[in-house]
Amino acid sequence: MTPAALAALLREITLTVVTDRGLDISLVPETVVVERPRNADHGDYATNIALQLGKRLGVVPREFAGWLADAFAAADGIDKAEVAGPGFVNVWLAAAAQNTVVDSVLAKGGEYGRGSELSGTSINLEFVSANPTGPIHLGGTRWAAVGDALGRVFAARGAAVTREYYFNDHGGQIDRFARSLEASALGEPTPEDGYAGDYIAEIAGQVVAAVPGVLEQQGDERRETFRAQGVELMFDQIKRSLHEFGTDFDVYTHENSMFESGLVDTCIEQLKANGNLYEKDGAWWLRTTDFGDDKDRVVIKSDGEAAYIAGDIAYFRDKRNRGFDLCVYMLGADHHGYIKRLKAAAAALGDDPATVEVLIGQMVNLVKDGKPVRMSKRAGNVITMDDLVGAVGVDGARYSLIRSSVDVNIDIDLDLLVKQSNDNPVYYVQYAHARLSALARNAAELGLGRSADNLGLLDDPAEGDLIRTIGDFDEVVATAAELREPHRVCRYLESLAGAYHRFYARCRVLPQGDEEAGDIHRARLALCEATRQVLANGLDLVGVSAPERM
Incomplete structure (x- = not known):
C-alpha cells in the first residue's frame, strides 16, 4: 500500500x-496527511x-485519536494502530x-x-538562455x-512540456x-567594455577563415560580418556543449524575431x-505598479529605442x-526583479499573471583542496560548463547541480565528485543500481x-523499510513537480540507496554453498528488482x- 493509498x-x-x-463531516479535510x-x-x-x-469537532484530540485507532486497526491492510502523544495515530501495515x-x-x-495530474497542461519551460x-x-x-530535470518531472506527471531557449541576439551585449x-x-x-578570453581569439580566427576578405571590409560592414558570423559560431558551441x-x-527563439515580426509594436x-x-519625460512607461511591481518600467526610451522589457x-x-x-x-540570481515585472506585464496585457512563474537560481562555486577553483583561461573570467564536465564528468556534474534546492548557493567539491x-x-546511488544489476546476473547464473507469489515472507524490519521507501517514490515525484523542486528526486534516491544497502x-538474497533456493530467496529477488x-x-x-x- 502506497502512502497515497493509505491516506x-x-x-x-x-x-x-x-x-x-x-x-460535522464537512470539517474533515480533503487529504489526510x-x-x-x-x-x-x-x-x-x-x-x-x-x-x-479533534478540537474543531469539539472532541479531545487524544480521545478522538483512540476512536480512529480502533477503526484503523479493523481495516483490511492494517495490522494495528496505536495512539501516541497528545493525539497522533501510529499505523502498522x-x-x-x-x-x-x-x-x-x-x-x-x-x-x-508517472502520474496524470498535469495531463492536459501545456508548459513552456524556458531555461539557460545565456547570451x-x-x-x-x-x-x-x-x-x-535543473531545467532539464524539471522538464522530465513535469512530463512524468502528464504535462506536455516544451523546452525553450531564448536567444538574446539583440542589444548592446x-x-x-x-x-x-x-x-x-x-x-x-x-x-574596454568588451569580452576577453581565448575563445574570442578562436572565434575571430574562425570568422576570418570562413570569410577570407573580412579584414578588407570597412566600418559597419566588417562589424556586421563579425557580429553575424561570430554569434552563429558561438551559439553552435553553446548548443554542442548543452x-x-x-x-x-x-525550440530556439530569437529575441530579434520579436521585433522583426512586429509583435513588439x-x-x-x-x-x-x-x-x-x-508617456512621461519623452519615454513610454508601463503601469506595472498597478499590478504589484515596485515601480513603473520604461518600455520605449526617450531616444525612441525599445527597452529590454519590450522584448519580454x-x-x-x-x-x-x-x-x-x-x-x-x-532565471539567475540577479533577475529577482523579473518576478513582479513579468507578472505585471502579463496582467497589463489582460492575461492571467498566474500563467507566469519565475524560478530564481542562486550561485554555484567550485572548490578543490578546500580552495576556490581558479577562473577559466579559455573563458577569461568565468568557469564554464565544459570546465566542470571535464573535471567530474556529465553524471557527476548534473547530479551535483540538481541535488540542492535552487534557492541556496552551493559549493561543489571537485575532490569529492571524482572519488x-x-x-x-x-556514486552512492549509481553503485546501488550497479550492485542490484550484478545481483540479478548472479541469480540468472x-x-x-x-517471484512475487510469496512477498508475505518479507517481514524483516529492513525489508519493510526498503518496501516503504520504494512506496514513497510516486509521492516524491508528484511533490517535485508541484513545488518545482527536482532536487527532491536526488535526495530520495540517496535514501533509497541507503535503505537497500x-x-x-542484513538479509541474504542468494543461497550460499549447498543451501537450496527457496521462496524467501525468490521473494527477495523480486524486492531487489523493484528497488533497481x-x-x-x-x-x-x-x-x-x-x-x-x-
Missing part, C-alpha cells in the same frame, strides 16, 4: 467515524488527523498490503512514478541541469561581442490602447499565442528467478545514467 483509506475511515459519532516516523518502533506510518480535527508496492513496481516497470557572447558559465550550467571579435582579428587590444551535457531544447499599441502605457512583453504574448497554459522562466566512495552522492547487509527499477526510474528523471557495472 485515502484513512480519510474514508475518518469520515465513517465522524458520521457514526454524529459530528501520513508520514514515515523517524523511529521504526513508532509504526510504518503516522497521522496527525486527530490533532488537526499488514505484510500483504505493504507488499503490493513491489507488485506495482514490477507491473509498471519504467512507468512507475551568445561566451561559453555557458556555472550559473547557466546549473539551470541546464552583442555589439560588444562583435567589437571584441573584430579587435582580436585586427590584433588590437580588447575594447547536447553533450544531456540537455537539448525543442503590436503589444505596445495594445498597451497604449488599454491605458496601461503612458512580446515574448510572453508569443508564448501564449502558441497555446501554452503555463510559462515557466528559470568512487559512498561519500560521493552520485544460478538459474534462480524472482542496509537491507543487503525505482533507482533507474529516478536517475532517468534527473538525466543521470543507471550503470549496470561500475
Whole structure:
C-alpha cells in the first residue's frame, strides 16, 4: 500500500467515524496527511488527523485519536494502530498490503512514478538562455541541469512540456561581442567594455577563415560580418556543449524575431490602447505598479529605442499565442526583479499573471583542496560548463547541480565528485543500481528467478523499510513537480540507496554453498528488482545514467 493509498483509506475511515459519532463531516479535510516516523518502533506510518480535527469537532484530540485507532486497526491492510502523544495515530501495515508496492513496481516497470495530474497542461519551460557572447558559465550550467530535470518531472506527471531557449541576439551585449571579435582579428587590444578570453581569439580566427576578405571590409560592414558570423559560431558551441551535457531544447527563439515580426509594436499599441502605457519625460512607461511591481518600467526610451522589457512583453504574448497554459522562466540570481515585472506585464496585457512563474537560481562555486577553483583561461573570467564536465564528468556534474534546492548557493567539491566512495552522492546511488544489476546476473547464473507469489515472507524490519521507501517514490515525484523542486528526486534516491544497502547487509538474497533456493530467496529477488527499477526510474528523471557495472 502506497502512502497515497493509505491516506485515502484513512480519510474514508475518518469520515465513517465522524458520521457514526454524529459530528460535522464537512470539517474533515480533503487529504489526510501520513508520514514515515523517524523511529521504526513508532509504526510504518503516522497521522496527525486527530490533532488537526479533534478540537474543531469539539472532541479531545487524544480521545478522538483512540476512536480512529480502533477503526484503523479493523481495516483490511492494517495490522494495528496505536495512539501516541497528545493525539497522533501510529499505523502498522499488514505484510500483504505493504507488499503490493513491489507488485506495482514490477507491473509498471519504467512507468512507475508517472502520474496524470498535469495531463492536459501545456508548459513552456524556458531555461539557460545565456547570451551568445561566451561559453555557458556555472550559473547557466546549473539551470541546464535543473531545467532539464524539471522538464522530465513535469512530463512524468502528464504535462506536455516544451523546452525553450531564448536567444538574446539583440542589444548592446552583442555589439560588444562583435567589437571584441573584430579587435582580436585586427590584433588590437580588447575594447574596454568588451569580452576577453581565448575563445574570442578562436572565434575571430574562425570568422576570418570562413570569410577570407573580412579584414578588407570597412566600418559597419566588417562589424556586421563579425557580429553575424561570430554569434552563429558561438551559439553552435553553446548548443554542442548543452547536447553533450544531456540537455537539448525543442525550440530556439530569437529575441530579434520579436521585433522583426512586429509583435513588439503590436503589444505596445495594445498597451497604449488599454491605458496601461503612458508617456512621461519623452519615454513610454508601463503601469506595472498597478499590478504589484515596485515601480513603473520604461518600455520605449526617450531616444525612441525599445527597452529590454519590450522584448519580454512580446515574448510572453508569443508564448501564449502558441497555446501554452503555463510559462515557466528559470532565471539567475540577479533577475529577482523579473518576478513582479513579468507578472505585471502579463496582467497589463489582460492575461492571467498566474500563467507566469519565475524560478530564481542562486550561485554555484567550485572548490578543490578546500580552495576556490581558479577562473577559466579559455573563458577569461568565468568557469564554464565544459570546465566542470571535464573535471567530474556529465553524471557527476548534473547530479551535483540538481541535488540542492535552487534557492541556496552551493559549493561543489571537485575532490569529492571524482572519488568512487559512498561519500560521493552520485556514486552512492549509481553503485546501488550497479550492485542490484550484478545481483540479478548472479541469480540468472544460478538459474534462480524472482517471484512475487510469496512477498508475505518479507517481514524483516529492513525489508519493510526498503518496501516503504520504494512506496514513497510516486509521492516524491508528484511533490517535485508541484513545488518545482527536482532536487527532491536526488535526495530520495540517496535514501533509497541507503535503505537497500542496509537491507543487503542484513538479509541474504542468494543461497550460499549447498543451501537450496527457496521462496524467501525468490521473494527477495523480486524486492531487489523493484528497488533497481525505482533507482533507474529516478536517475532517468534527473538525466543521470543507471550503470549496470561500475
